[in-house]
Amino acid sequence: MARILINVPPKAKRGDVIEIKTLISHDMESGYRPDNVGKTIPRDIISLFVATYNGAEIFRAELHPAIAANPFLSFTTIATESGRIDFKWTGDNEFLATETALIAVE
Amino acid sequence: MTRDAHSPTRRGFLDITARFAGGLGLLLTVAPGAGRATPASMQSAMKKIVGEATLAKGKVKLELPPLVENGNSVTMVVSVESPMTIEDHVKSIHVLNEKNPQPNVIGVHLGPRAGRATVSTRIRLADSQKIIAIAEMSDGSFWSDEAEVVVTLAACVEVL
């Protein structure tokens, strides 16, 4: 069950730079750990995170095994207009998770 | 601090800690046959990003704690001085390391809509090492900052 925590201010003034924080539960199995009988546990990570604001991409991150489990990403964007900010995480083994936050901009 | 007769002749107290207190620490127990990043592989990863351009020091601020509490999760903040306008902004930020199994940590793509060029995340560090953050500007120039981080491990780990 992909649990996601998003922090986007619900309201902002046009032109303000807002901070967006995202947290998603995922083991980010690096592919370098041996299990208890010495066999390497295969890699299983989130490799891409994309944020769009009313459809336009505002942030993209390529994640590697060096990103800690339960990846946390914080970035900024200019509050341009009211609408939705969509978040998408994709990764190994066809991992896909999405979330949306609404924002009112005056 | 006494060293026992079997300890390896590697530099420093921390290397001994790393050797003795391994265990569940994520990247410490590297599976046999796995690659290991080296300063050389970090250099070639840098070359892939920067190409033939010059990599200058400056404009970028890489914040990492100098002594890490646990290498499994280290808070990192990268910020770049830039007006973030259409004419002059940060296009991307790449972070590289020298001692994890792979040199790449994260690659982030921004643009003028970002308002500020600041990114924060949590990374894994397998060992005490140097980390580099490289910013690519809209005019094609590259800027960087680096940090040396000391990584110790939990003294008491659970057996699987």
Added chain:
Amino acid sequence: MAALARTYRLGEDDDLGIVAGNRICGELSTIAALIATVSIISGWPAIAADILLSERKSGYQFLARETRAMQDDDTANPGMLWVLDGEALWNRKVGKANKSCADCHNDASTSMKGVAARYPAFNEAANRPIDLEQRINICRTDQQNATPLLFESNEMLALAGFVGRQSRGMPIAVSDDERTKPFIQAGRAMFGRRQGQLNLSCAQCHDDNWGAKLAGVSVPQGHPTGYPLYRLEWQAMGSLQRRLRNCLIGMRAQAYTFGAPEYVNLELFLMWRARGMAIETPAVRP
């Protein structure tokens, strides 16, 4: 004196069948030798002195700045992922009775306020104290007619985390009466007793040497103010019993199975020792 000062090294006299190798706290063995030697030389008894109530500090105060920031921000605290899950589980109907926790307990922020702060608590049916996880399972089996949750399962940690969160900020207040006293004493005895191959007692580190460094991290006083918590070492949420198990294995002492009365006695003693300190669940620790 020589026997107490000897450092047990990996692979030596290892008849416990525990996997040897680079997994045990090598540094701890050296410190154990140091403590043992100093104890004998100075004539200190093995029983350590309690920390003064006014000198007690939560593990939070030993954290690096960044780790504190992780705990302080509910939108950046990975433990909150479990707490959110717990909230969903609270409202989910389960078992043959098809009941959710909410069906009996309604809004957890009211009904569960203060509950985690007084656990472990005495249970009439068991005729001994039980901890919060065991209490949750009693509800599961007796009220919801559902299978008990496995200790350390994500669901158990989520529910315990969600319930614990409702006590955040409240002072720990476990009962210290005729019924619980003998169990607090049993926990205290375990806390002060030398055990394991390293021949260390909990008190020697957490009463006598808190604040000192062990492999770059400060030795905390060992107050369970924030359980279940997100431990960076685990990269996951875990219970107090899991942490105690880590300590015991690190000391090369016998670890118990989850739910063992020895753990609950020790939990009760530790919570009593931390009485009055604020609950921080879900905390973040290295």
